[in-house]
């Protein structure tokens with residue numbers, strides 16, 4: 242299997258890289274005939290010859306591109322196809338050609354020239370197929386991707402299909418599809434599609450683990466996996482930011498010592514502190530060498546009953562939860578949007594975010610490495626409700642894919658196994674213990690948690706996590722309108738949690754909905770004024786918690802920007818708890834947060 246062969250595709254003197262981006266052809270199967278594409282072999286015919294197809298951009302979610310509600314709300318098998326040439330020189334029998342998808346939501350089957358190349362289940366994570374023997378070199382090629390976004394009780398995240406038996410209200414065979422999470426379930430080919438070459442023996446995995454030695458030495462323990470051939474020799478070179486050689490080695494796994502190391506620090510931790518990156522360069526030592534370069538940062542993480550330490554210094558997180566969400570493209574990755582978000586993050590003075598509620602694009606994590614933004618990577622297990630061996634199996638494989646993909650990012654400082662699971666249920670206890678241990682074995686270096694929203698008396702399983710978390714909407718979902726209760730309630734609850742479990746707590750969500758431009762004095766819910774006051778009341782609480790040495794690890798606002806929700810009557814089409822609008826313009830609250838977060842500049 243190519244499961245661990247998930248290194249981000251880069252070009253080098255031994256690798257060519259291209260994307261298959263553009264307007265693809267797109268078809269949906271009628272809900273009443275879901276298997277028609279398979280029966281009529283849509284994987285081997287050009288849609289032009291069968292008709293009834295649309296143009297669909299890749300990468301992008303398909304939902305909001307067209308004017309058609311049957312595409313927007315589609316649940317089932319949709320089909321994409323595209324034609325492209327590959328150069329004749331790739332015929333070389335010294336080469337592999339791989340096809341890599343950054344993310345397809347949710348299940349996908351990929352054919353090249355009518356032949357099955359690869360399939361994968363699970364959104365938000367990359368997968369690779371070996372395309373070498375399916376391609377026609379120097380000729381036109383047809384790629385077809387069948388995508389199914391139907392979620393089930395045994396998938397991560399969970400979804401449900403029901404056939405209501407109330408014949409008075411619903412026609413026969415009427416299907417109601419639902420899921421627990423409250424964000425719009427954008428589907429399709431959401432991230433980059435790459436085609437790339439490697440030599441037959443190629444670098445297929447790298448793992449680095451960094452630490453500090455004596456006399457300001459940096460230590461990089463590393464392991465390089467070479468696939469495809471019996472090559473076991475490597476030349477490793479570590480380069481500094483000016484591309485000068487720092488240290489070399491000629492074993493595929495071992496240890497590099499960096500004299501006078503420049504550590505990787507998060508943004509604004511002081512003048513001398515920058516998000517310094519080295520380049521880890523691998524050359525396989527054989528006739529047809531493969532070259533692969535990856536940027537790494539040297540930093541350590543530790544956690545105690547009171548603190549999270551980065552490079553032995555306590556770190557306080559000031560950030561938010563985000564979503565991959567924007568107009569038209571939905572969850573489709575877009576460089577312009579991503580760059581804009583990082584400018585806004587820095588403008589706010591934030592130092593962190595959580596990838597709520599699924600792993601974000603690799604390009605985003607690369608930028609976080611560069612900018613010194615700390616990231617909590619969360620799996621797509623949002624509002625997990627049914628705990629069983631089927632879903633556990635899925636969840637473990639998702640965690641494996643996440644750790645394989647993200648293990649080398651200095652910006653990634655924590656794993657979140659889930660968001661707001663039903664951990665008031667007893668079955669959640671053995672479930673999360675087992676999952677925790679599973680991830681701990683894969684990665685010894687980062688704290689692991691899940692995001693809790695249960696009250697203290699119901700918050701099961703959190704004692705087995707490294708760090709406590711809390712999503713709490715004081716004076717919004719509870720005691721609506723009662724801003725005067727915020728300080729009292731939040732203080733008491735955080736104090737109680739940290740005392741009971743003797744662990745530090747991270748505020749993972751709090752906030753209020755604010756319709757941009759809606760004002761009211763005195764404040765009322767949904768106004769920008771209420772949004773501002775609510776955040777300010779929470780700031781006062783956090784300050785007194787810090788002052789009284791109650792161990793909080795940081796504060797994360799829900800949400801960075803407004804994002805699309807399913808149709809429902811409690812939200813106006815969007816979750817409007819954003820500091821920014823969906824267009825990425827500031828609401829009034831953004832200025833208040835900017836003032837607070839920037840005031841932290843001098844320390845951590």
Ligand code: GCB
Pocket residue numbers: 423424598660661694712750799816818
């Ligand atoms: C939560 C969820 C988040 C929602 C938020 C809200 O607790 O974790 O997914 O968007 O509340 O606004 O309701």
